Amino acid sequence: MTNNVSKNKEILDAFTFRHATKEFDPTKKISKEDFDLILEAGRLSPSSVGYEPWKFVVVQNLELREKLQEVSWGAQGQLPTASHFVVILARTIKDTKYDSEYVKDQMLNVKKFPADLFDKIKARYKSFQEDDLHLLENERTMLDWAGKQTYIALANMMTAAALIGIDSCPVEGFNFDKVQEILEEENLLEDGHLAISVMVAFGYRAKEPRPKTRKEVKDVVQWIE
Numbered sequence: 001m002t003n004n005v006s007k008n009k010e011i012l013d014a015f016t017f018r019h020a021t022k023e024f025d026p027t028k029k030i031s032k033e034d035f036d037l038i039l040e041a042g043r044l045s046p047s048s049v050g051y052e053p054w055k056f057v058v059v060q061n062l063e064l065r066e067k068l069q070e071v072s073w074g075a076q077g078q079l080p081t082a083s084h085f086v087v088i089l090a091r092t093i094k095d096t097k098y099d100s101e102y103v104k105d106q107m108l109n110v111k112k113f114p115a116d117l118f119d120k121i122k123a124r125y126k127s128f129q130e131d132d133l134h135l136l137e138n139e140r141t142m143l144d145w146a147g148k149q150t151y152i153a154l155a156n157m158m159t160a161a162a163l164i165g166i167d168s169c170p171v172e173g174f175n176f177d178k179v180q181e182i183l184e185e186e187n188l189l190e191d192g193h194l195a196i197s198v199m200v201a202f203g204y205r206a207k208e209p210r211p212k213t214r215k216e217v218k219d220v221v222q223w224i225e
Helices: 002-017 032-043 062-070 101-110 115-132 139-163 176-185
Strands: 054-058 084-091 167-171 194-203
Touching (some): 062 176, 084 176
Antiparallel strands (some): 084 194
């Protein structure tokens, strides 16, 4: 019981510690060991039907950061100061459609499904995408669905960072088309198989934030028994 209480406190302390850091101390760098842990938290994250439709691009190149800063109003303080800056890409319909080569490879070679089992469940994936969630209505709907999965990885990476005293800030404040154009010029989108989903900065805060505020539990939790 004592161990559980200690672990519970450690977890809640991490969530209290975490805040959207707008400016980092540029003199403090995250160690390779610690950043590898953060990336591993992303890699090990769950995703819908196990597609893992993400790629984590760690942008340390200052020239590329400057290009992104010009079209990312929400990362003006983070891009120049963060120890590590990650652009999280989501896989497009070219990879996430139920009958794509990516899905086939993911199920047969990564998840190690037997071929006969994959042939059976592919029909389930088709129905899931077409009928259950109406994902195949257009390409953007599929991209947004993949983007939802990247946010699971994003949250886990930020939580892992907070648990070891590292700050972070998720970034959605950017021009989608212009970021896409920059990433395409850098040959990072695999010929249309990837698209920008979200960005996240990591480092050590330059100053202490104001106290965390949230709605009370009673305002966000409803029990039905």
